[in-house]
Amino acid sequence: MKGCVRIASGQGFWGDLLSAPRDQVRRGPIDYLVMDYLAEVTMSILQKQKRKDPSLGYARDLVPLMDELLPLLVEKGIRVITNGGGVNPAACRDAIFASAARHGIRGLAIGVVTGDDILPRLRDIRSQGAPLANMETGEDLSGVMDRVLSANVYFGAAPIVRALREGAQIVITGRTTDTGLTLAPMMFEFGWRETDWDLLAAGTIAGHILECGAQSSGGNFSADWRSVPDLAHVGFPIAEATAGGDVVITKHEGSGGLVSVQTVKEQLLYEIGNPAEYITPDCIADFTTIRLDAEGPDRVRVSGVRGRPATTSYKVSMSYLDGYTAIGTLTYAWPDALDKARAADGILRRRLSDLGLAFEEIRTEFVGYDSCHGPLAVAPDEINEVVLRIGVRGKEMDAVERFGREIAPLILTGPPSVTGFAGGRPRPSEVIAYWPALIPRTAVTPEVAVRTT
Amino acid sequence: MKIRLLDIAHARSGDKGDTANVGVIARRDEYYPLLAKYLTAERVRAHFAGLVLGRVERYELPNLGALNFLLHEALGGGGTRSLKNDAQGKTLASAMLRMELDIDDNDSPGRERHV
Numbered sequence: 001m002k003g004c005v006r007i008a009s010g011q012g013f014w015g016d017l018l019s020a021p022r023d024q025v026r027r028g029p030i031d032y033l034v035m036d037y038l039a040e041v042t043m044s045i046l047q048k049q050k051r052k053d054p055s056l057g058y059a060r061d062l063v064p065l066m067d068e069l070l071p072l073l074v075e076k077g078i079r080v081i082t083n084g085g086g087v088n089p090a091a092c093r094d095a096i097f098a099s100a101a102r103h104g105i106r107g108l109a110i111g112v113v114t115g116d117d118i119l120p121r122l123r124d125i126r127s128q129g130a131p132l133a134n135m136e137t138g139e140d141l142s143g144v145m146d147r148v149l150s151a152n153v154y155f156g157a158a159p160i161v162r163a164l165r166e167g168a169q170i171v172i173t174g175r176t177t178d179t180g181l182t183l184a185p186m187m188f189e190f191g192w193r194e195t196d197w198d199l200l201a202a203g204t205i206a207g208h209i210l211e212c213g214a215q216s217s218g219g220n221f222s223a224d225w226r227s228v229p230d231l232a233h234v235g236f237p238i239a240e241a242t243a244g245g246d247v248v249i250t251k252h253e254g255s256g257g258l259v260s261v262q263t264v265k266e267q268l269l270y271e272i273g274n275p276a277e278y279i280t281p282d283c284i285a286d287f288t289t290i291r292l293d294a295e296g297p298d299r300v301r302v303s304g305v306r307g308r309p310a311t312t313s314y315k316v317s318m319s320y321l322d323g324y325t326a327i328g329t330l331t332y333a334w335p336d337a338l339d340k341a342r343a344a345d346g347i348l349r350r351r352l353s354d355l356g357l358a359f360e361e362i363r364t365e366f367v368g369y370d371s372c373h374g375p376l377a378v379a380p381d382e383i384n385e386v387v388l389r390i391g392v393r394g395k396e397m398d399a400v401e402r403f404g405r406e407i408a409p410l411i412l413t414g415p416p417s418v419t420g421f422a423g424g425r426p427r428p429s430e431v432i433a434y435w436p437a438l439i440p441r442t443a444v445t446p447e448v449a450v451r452t453t
Numbered sequence: 454m455k456i457r458l459l460d461i462a463h464a465r466s467g468d469k470g471d472t473a474n475v476g477v478i479a480r481r482d483e484y485y486p487l488l489a490k491y492l493t494a495e496r497v498r499a500h501f502a503g504l505v506l507g508r509v510e511r512y513e514l515p516n517l518g519a520l521n522f523l524l525h526e527a528l529g530g531g532g533t534r535s536l537k538n539d540a541q542g543k544t545l546a547s548a549m550l551r552m553e554l555d556i557d558d559n560d561s562p563g564r565e566r567h568v
Binding site for chain 1: 465
């Protein structure tokens with residue numbers, strides 16, 4: 001057993017800094033590279049791609065990245081764990097195998113975790129007694145059943161651990177919790193059992209610190225953003241894990257950014273509910289037991305973590321089509337910029353009303369004044385310019401599309417000193433609504449397959 | 454005396470559906486009791502009037518010198534349904550830090566306490 005395992009975050013979301021995973025692999029020693037690609041809306045987009053082309057449905061950025069890094073990963077024996085498999089992890093694996101073949105790499109073992117995609121089985125699962133009611137509102141699923149675009153169970157670390165035990169150097173999953181990606185290598189390396197609740201909670205909290213990439217190493221740092229050095233070359237976080245559950249959060253030497261007790265605290269507080277009950281498929285982690293200690297420059301020790309047994313359910317994330325939105329913007333300049341933008345908003349709303357267009361919501365914001373803090377924003381005496389930002393949402397695409405044709409006319413038929421209409425007509429976007437539910441663990445089975453080139 | 458929350462705390466916010474969370478962290482350990490005493494759920498709800506339409510829940514993390522607030526119905530429906538520029542509530546942390554707290558003189562930070 002290794003004394004210390006270095007787990008590096010390579011990607012906090014799909015679209016994150018492209019150089020980050022390369023830097024993690026090249027700039028210093030690591031044992032694992034973990035990459036989170038899946039947000040709630042992502043799965044519906046991937047389902048759509050897979051319907052058009054059955055060989056798609058995964059995070060396509062992953063393939064060129066692996067193509068570039070494979071020789072080095074193999075040479076250094078670094079393992080990769082990612083949920084970038086989306087709704088088609090096997091196709092993602094095959095694309096990486098093709099890349100391995102081009103590099104002449106043999107004996108590469110890739111594990112695939114599936115079984116999370118329950119879209120094809122939705123009716124069966126409901127008829128077998130899992131209603132999949134909305135866990136936030138209590139609503140019955142039947143009202144949106146025929147509009148469901150994706151339905152995925154959140155698996156935890158356990159299936160990834162199985163793939164690692166079967167020798168996988170790369171593990172590609174579908175919907176796996178972000179925290180499970182980091183916890184899995186600790187369970188595997190240190191032989192943690194699935195009932196070692198305090199240890200599982202410690203690994204889960206390390207995963208929470210890593211899951212948003214540089215948000216724990218100096219990015220988006222509210223306490224003192226000016227003090228963060230060289231964000232241009234920000235180092236993504238690395239967890240140095242030990243068998244007893246203590247973890248040190250750090251980053252590669254020579255990289256930019258900052259790991260401090262304050263940066264780690266900010267990430268710990270990010271997107272949590274009740275801190276004493278952070279529920280994952282692996283355990284319930286208690287954030288009120290975490291102890292943080294500064295341990296030298298860019299090193300923070302996380303210890304003392306306590307956990308409790310996991311629940312008997314998995315969480316399911318479903319998405320469904322729920323209408324359309326469009327958003328248009330125009331820029332108004334001094335003098336009286338805000339007054340002009342307000343007048344233009346009034347004119348536009350009157351025209352929409354004259355056209356008899358009905359929307360669920362019309363929302364006006366003034367970027368430069370109140371689009372972030374709303375009624376808390378302090379009214380400015382005089383501003384140089386302001387962006388009128390007006391959006392509509394409705395069930396009918398035609399009405400939303402028609403709204404888009406009413407923005408440009410304001411340039412010649414509204415208040416003066418207006419510009420900023422370079423992007424063309426606002427086009428309708430689909431509203432992909434989110435439906436969280438619970439499902440008994442017995443209703444689904446994670447499937448693990450490891451293949452070798 | 455009045456204290457700007459910005460001067461004694463830092464914060465981060467994020468989203469889960471139409472609910473935003475704002476974690477508020479004391480800049481120094483000795484400021485945490487001020488947060489715990491004065492930054493109540495009621496006070497936060499009043500501060501966000503017109504922006505947060507639902508209830509406000511507060512959780513304490515004394516081990517991190519921090520409070521976590523859940524602001525319900527804060528994001529115009531949340532996700533892709535929201536028409537807000539800040540649909541994910543990323544800037545609600547700084548909106549929170551605009552607050553001024555009315556602190557009893559006996560509780561003022563940096564002042565010697567009388568035994």
